Amino acid sequence: METVLVVDDEQGILEALADLLREEGYRVLTASHGREALERMSELRPDLVLTDWMMPVLDGPALIDRIRAEPSWAGVSLLGMSAVDVGPLRAHYPGIPFLQKPFDIPALMKQVRKALDGKRAASG
Amino acid sequence: MSPSEQAPRQDARVTTGVPGLDGVLGGGLVTSGVYIVVGEPGAGKTLFANQLCYHQGRGGARCLYVTLLAESHARMLANMRDMAFFDSALLPESVYYVSGFRTLEEQGLPGLLELLRREVRNHNTSILVLDGLVQAQEAAGSSRDFKKFIHELQVSASLSRFTALMLTSSNGPTVHPEYTMVDGILELRERTLGVRSWRELQVRKFRGGATLSGVHTFRISNDGLEVFPRLEARMRRTQPPDPGSERVHFGIPSLDALFPGGLAKGSTSLMLGPPGSGKTLMGSSLLAEGLRRGEQCLYMGFYESPERLLHKVAAAGMDLGEAVKEGRMHILWQPPAESILDILADQLLSAVRKHQVTRVFVDGLSAMSQAAPDSARMSSFFAALTQELRLSCATTIFSLETPRLFGPALDVPLEVGPSAVAENLFFLRHVELEGRLRRLLTIFKLRDTEYDPSIREFRISRQGIEVLPPFAVALDTLLTGLARHRSGGHP
Numbered sequence: 001m002e003t004v005l006v007v008d009d010e011q012g013i014l015e016a017l018a019d020l021l022r023e024e025g026y027r028v029l030t031a032s033h034g035r036e037a038l039e040r041m042s043e044l045r046p047d048l049v050l051t052d053w054m055m056p057v058l059d060g061p062a063l064i065d066r067i068r069a070e071p072s073w074a075g076v077s078l079l080g081m082s083a084v085d086v087g088p089l090r091a092h093y094p095g096i097p098f099l100q101k102p103f104d105i106p107a108l109m110k111q112v113r114k115a116l117d118g119k120r121a122a123s124g
Numbered sequence: 125m126s127p128s129e130q131a132p133r134q135d136a137r138v139t140t141g142v143p144g145l146d147g148v149l150g151g152g153l154v155t156s157g158v159y160i161v162v163g164e165p166g167a168g169k170t171l172f173a174n175q176l177c178y179h180q181g182r183g184g185a186r187c188l189y190v191t192l193l194a195e196s197h198a199r200m201l202a203n204m205r206d207m208a209f210f211d212s213a214l215l216p217e218s219v220y221y222v223s224g225f226r227t228l229e230e231q232g233l234p235g236l237l238e239l240l241r242r243e244v245r246n247h248n249t250s251i252l253v254l255d256g257l258v259q260a261q262e263a264a265g266s267s268r269d270f271k272k273f274i275h276e277l278q279v280s281a282s283l284s285r286f287t288a289l290m291l292t293s294s295n296g297p298t299v300h301p302e303y304t305m306v307d308g309i310l311e312l313r314e315r316t317l318g319v320r321s322w323r324e325l326q327v328r329k330f331r332g333g334a335t336l337s338g339v340h341t342f343r344i345s346n347d348g349l350e351v352f353p354r355l356e357a358r359m360r361r362t363q364p365p366d367p368g369s370e371r372v373h374f375g376i377p378s379l380d381a382l383f384p385g386g387l388a389k390g391s392t393s394l395m396l397g398p399p400g401s402g403k404t405l406m407g408s409s410l411l412a413e414g415l416r417r418g419e420q421c422l423y424m425g426f427y428e429s430p431e432r433l434l435h436k437v438a439a440a441g442m443d444l445g446e447a448v449k450e451g452r453m454h455i456l457w458q459p460p461a462e463s464i465l466d467i468l469a470d471q472l473l474s475a476v477r478k479h480q481v482t483r484v485f486v487d488g489l490s491a492m493s494q495a496a497p498d499s500a501r502m503s504s505f506f507a508a509l510t511q512e513l514r515l516s517c518a519t520t521i522f523s524l525e526t527p528r529l530f531g532p533a534l535d536v537p538l539e540v541g542p543s544a545v546a547e548n549l550f551f552l553r554h555v556e557l558e559g560r561l562r563r564l565l566t567i568f569k570l571r572d573t574e575y576d577p578s579i580r581e582f583r584i585s586r587q588g589i590e591v592l593p594p595f596a597v598a599l600d601t602l603l604t605g606l607a608r609h610r611s612g613g614h615p
Contacts, residue, residue, distance in 0.1 A: 009223040010196055032226045054197070056190075056222045056243050083198040084215035101198035 002116055005029040005046040007037040007063065008081075009055040017050070020105060021112070034058025038066060046076060048115050053082035053089065064096065077115040138251070138287045141179020141209065142172065144351030147358065148325070148340055149308075154332040157307035158278045158288045160257065167312040168323065168344055169291040170200065171207070173253045174219075175348040176289065178209045180251050181218030188249040189221045190240060192228055192256030197221040208347045220247050224254075228263050233273040236260060241280050250286050257292035261302070270302050278305065307331045312342075317497050320462055325351055341466045352466035356508040364390060364514035371573075372483070372519045374406075375413025378591035379565075382580070385573035387548055389482075390517045392510040394489070396524050397552030402563050403523040404428070405440045405584055406552065407485040410521055411453065412442040414483035421453050422481040422518075424472055426460040426491035433457075441588035454479055460488070463495035469509055476516050484513060484520040507545050522546070547571035565591060 004026045008014040011032065018028045029046060031037035035058040037049065049067065053060035060080060067073050078096045080089060086098035099111055137152035146152045153159060161169045177187035191197065200221070204210045222243060228236045244252055254260070264270035281288050290306075303309055309328040314321055325342050327335045336357040342349050371386030380386065387393060397403045404425075411421040423444075425433060433455065434445045447453035454475055458468060476484060486492065493502045513520045549568035554561055566579045582591045 009226065010191075011223065011226045011229070013196060013198075014226075032223075054216050054221050056224065056227070056239050082216075083196075083201045083221065085212040102196070102202065 003027040003046040007051040034063035048077040148336045150333040159308040163312035181214040185250045187251040189253045192259035252288040254290045257290040359508040383575040391547040393521045393548035394546040395550045401552035407521045415447045419482045421483045424456040426488040430455045460491040465495040489522040489524040
């Protein structure tokens with residue numbers, strides 16, 4: 001079972017995404033900001049981190065920098081999401097796919113599967 | 125001395141970006157102040173706070189928008205995208221959205237306060253919005269805890285030099301005792317009367333400077349909020365310039381002969397009369413004469429479209445169309461639907477100032493009064509409007525429709541205010557005499573000038589308006605519209 005860590009400060013969105021991904025058969029971890037996400041990751045290494053961009057305590061860009069700086073987390077897939085225009089974010093972080101909020105369930109699942117497939121292909 | 129006791133700096137104001145509001149607040153919010161914006165759901169609080177953030181963000185400020193149990197950030201931004209003030213380029217560096225709800229749920233007010241302080245520091249914030257204060261209030265264990273939260277936020281605002289807006293729905297009394305510590309309270313509300321609704325803003329409290337008192341109208345459009353300060357509150361209290369010997373005429377020889385001294389420049393006249401009695405043409409003739417003299421003139425009307433008006437006055441020998449094309453004659457046309465009094469006043473006075481208008485004809489004071497949900501306000505509003513027009517040296521006529529076509533009663537459909545405020549009072553009437561419907565004119569009052577008080581018949585033709593000599597025989601009760609010869613026979 002693949003593990004997805006969902007990081008979002010908006011509790012309603014966090015819970016909705018967690019429920020959806022669990023129904024799709026993923027193991028789901030949740031965190032409401034970047035620092036909490038790092039704590040979860042130190043307990044269990046996820047296959048994918050789905051993270052919001054604007055968050056308190058530690059935001060999306062800072063979380064991604066910290067994940068990339070940790071060798072043991074190399075190979076963890078990253079998927080960003082934001083209510084701000086993700087066009088400039090894609091340009092700034094070319095290696096990371098982004099979901100533009102608000103998004104629908106098919107778009108979410110497509111991006112999650114794509115990110116995890118890419119990881120499997122890279123490791124296989 | 126606590127931060128709330130320190131005198132706010134008079135020179136440091138945070139402009140809101142809401143047209144008209146900074147004027148109400150005496151320049152804007154006071155820097156490092158903590159403000160509450162209260163209003164029912166849908167009153168415009170979130171829109172207001174966003175408008176302020178994007179305005180400040182454009183000026184280089186960093187704004188932090190913290191939501192509690194509010195709509196999602198994605199939905200909020202989707203609603204803002206259609207607004208003229210929205211600029212996606214300001215996200216996320218200048219306007220940053222975070223949710224504090226989970227922290228509030230898990231750690232209560234102390235945790236929320238810690239989050240606010242930390243995020244303000246992290247983002248170098250100068251504007252903090254807390255959307256959903258009612259959630260914080262409900263999470264507080266006691267009224268004392270909530271007061272402590274506000275006090276500590278004020279301390280932080282003072283130390284870190286940020287200005288805070290806390291948005292809350294009016295759950296219970298509009299102004300809670302716990303709110304007494306904040307630097308200002310702005311209330312937004314929507315009022316309804318019958319099927320009509322309008323929006324109002326009131327500054328319930330403001331530390332650090334004078335504000336415009338009372339209730340001000342605002343509207344919401346794709347430009348965001350726009351406040352129209354109550355005319356009576358912003359009226360200049362200076363004395364109008366002395367017109368001296370400058371007099372104004374209608375340019376109709378037979379009419380001007382009734383008061384050879386003319387109207388005082390900058391004076392206000394009321395022209396009363398039933399529908400069809402000639403008010404529009406009489407008032408327009410004052411403008412036509414102004415145009416002949418090279419003056420800038422303005423017509424504000426409610427019933428006839430500009431095209432119909434120009435056609436109507438042309439049929440009475442007045443060509444105003446050329447002056448419209450040349451930009452000397454200005455027409456403000458407002459269909460008499462659901463107008464808002466202060467918006468009408470703003471349109472009128474802005475146009476007068478912009479074009480340096482010296483002659484104004486407002487054709488339909490009754491339509492204007494229909495824009496006032498509170499009819500008792502009309503007298504003070506009219507006094508303020510005419511004061512502003514006098515200060516602009518604009519000679520103004522207001523036409524006012526009387527409801528009765530004929531009959532013994534003389535109805536003035538407004539309080540005594542306007543007729544007392546106006547320096548000059550003209551009365552037009554229909555009368556049936558010798559089997560013909562005639563138009564009558566009489567002057568009730570002309571301040572500071574001699575006038576002929578006799579009742580005169582006037583005629584309108586393609587050549588214009590002509591006031592006829594006095595009636596050859598004495599007639600009683602002409603003004604009632606039911607004329608009789610004293611002998612009971614015909615003249």
